[in-house]
Amino acid sequence: MAGVLAWFWNERFWLPHNVTWADLKSTEEASFPQAEDLLLAAPLAFCLFLLRMLFERFIARPCAVGLRIQSSGPQRATPNAILEKVFTAITKHPDEKRLEGLSKQLDWDVRSIQRWFRQRRNQEKPSTLTRFCESMWRFTFYLYIFTYGLRFLKKTPWLWNTKECWVNYPNQPLTADLQYYYIVELSFYLSLLLSQFTDMRRKDFLLMLLHHLATISLISFSYVNNMVRVGTLLMCLHDAVDVLMEAAKMANYARCQTLCNFLFAMFSMFFISSRLGVLPIWILNTTLFESWEMVGPYPSWWLFNLLLLLLQALHSYWSYLIVKTACRAVCRGRVSKDDRSDMETSSDEEDGPMANQKPHSSATNGTNNKTHEANGYGPCPEEHH
Numbered sequence: 001m002a003g004v005l006a007w008f009w010n011e012r013f014w015l016p017h018n019v020t021w022a023d024l025k026s027t028e029e030a031s032f033p034q035a036e037d038l039l040l041a042a043p044l045a046f047c048l049f050l051l052r053m054l055f056e057r058f059i060a061r062p063c064a065v066g067l068r069i070q071s072s073g074p075q076r077a078t079p080n081a082i083l084e085k086v087f088t089a090i091t092k093h094p095d096e097k098r099l100e101g102l103s104k105q106l107d108w109d110v111r112s113i114q115r116w117f118r119q120r121r122n123q124e125k126p127s128t129l130t131r132f133c134e135s136m137w138r139f140t141f142y143l144y145i146f147t148y149g150l151r152f153l154k155k156t157p158w159l160w161n162t163k164e165c166w167v168n169y170p171n172q173p174l175t176a177d178l179q180y181y182y183i184v185e186l187s188f189y190l191s192l193l194l195s196q197f198t199d200m201r202r203k204d205f206l207l208m209l210l211h212h213l214a215t216i217s218l219i220s221f222s223y224v225n226n227m228v229r230v231g232t233l234l235m236c237l238h239d240a241v242d243v244l245m246e247a248a249k250m251a252n253y254a255r256c257q258t259l260c261n262f263l264f265a266m267f268s269m270f271f272i273s274s275r276l277g278v279l280p281i282w283i284l285n286t287t288l289f290e291s292w293e294m295v296g297p298y299p300s301w302w303l304f305n306l307l308l309l310l311l312q313a314l315h316s317y318w319s320y321l322i323v324k325t326a327c328r329a330v331c332r333g334r335v336s337k338d339d340r341s342d343m344e345t346s347s348d349e350e351d352g353p354m355a356n357q358k359p360h361s362s363a364t365n366g367t368n369n370k371t372h373e374a375n376g377y378g379p380c381p382e383e384h385h
Helices: 002-008 035-066 081-089 096-106 110-122 128-153 176-195 205-224 228-253 257-294 299-332
Strands: none
Touching: 035 128, 035 176, 035 205, 081 096, 081 110, 096 110, 128 176, 128 228, 176 205, 176 228, 205 228, 205 299, 228 257, 257 299
16 A cells, blocks of 8 residues: 555655655645645535535525425326336336337327426426526525635735746745635535436536536645646636536526526536636646746646646537527527436427327326426526427
8 A cells, every 4th residue: 555655655756856755745934735735625526515404494494485496397298107117117218119119008109108208307407496406506606605715816916917827836835825725625525426316417517517626636636736826827717617507596586587598608608618718727827837938847737737628628618509599599588408417308309299199098198299398507598388
């Protein structure tokens, strides 16, 4: 184990040339980031997870009720023992061959069976009230941490001159407020990673999982090798946009369409300008070029920038989805369904002449002809027509 730890904490990987871990040991005169500090984030993440549940129950839910957001979820599929058995024991997405077999067995048309399976999948999704409470929690946290980060950064020289991120690096003392900022951010993303497995499963589950892991890795990585100055810039930039994102979702769930459209427009502009403009010009420029000039590359420097480029690739993909949603919103005059929608809606399979055909009567129960399924949300809000 000692050999493994020595290999993992190899100074030639983590630190610039001629710098050792002994140089970054905290003293009475100055404190430096220590890897063991990150252990504080684990219990704090669990506390944030519990705080979220309390917040949603005693603060967000009463607010949702006051806004007349109903707790009812998508329309429930008509009970059917045969289809339910297939759904729970065999598959939630039957292929064409199985659909034809069920059609003969139940004396239903194939489209009605497809519709039943779609309704059955959707009814496992949480209600609009639940989603509103989740967004309100995230909005509250992002607003708090962004305000804190902005107040902190206004007093720092590296906000106005990014070259200050690398002056005398890595021998840059760690202040108490900077450490608090880092540990709280790391704890929140750890709690998001935990809640991703308990919240509704979206279409981009793996992408979001990759995003959370990349963010947690970046925060932890930059803390250990004392790249905390540029790390604070990156965190504050992200939190600013996330505030608008969650606010737009809340307006969408509350059916405040005008406010939703306005917030979505603001969010789209800020997201694209910050993630595709400010981040590469401001953050990537200093981590790739200014640091190369002032500090020089070393192994962990390459890994840190690789993680940043991975994050930038995810931002580019989400920007594409936002532009696509914005174009559709302009055409329709309102913010509508998002490509990351977690709820399934009527697809092209129901657009033909058979779409309005009712299932034949049989010994088992049929399904209704139309569904009113509530859409979910992704990086931008949407509302079901």
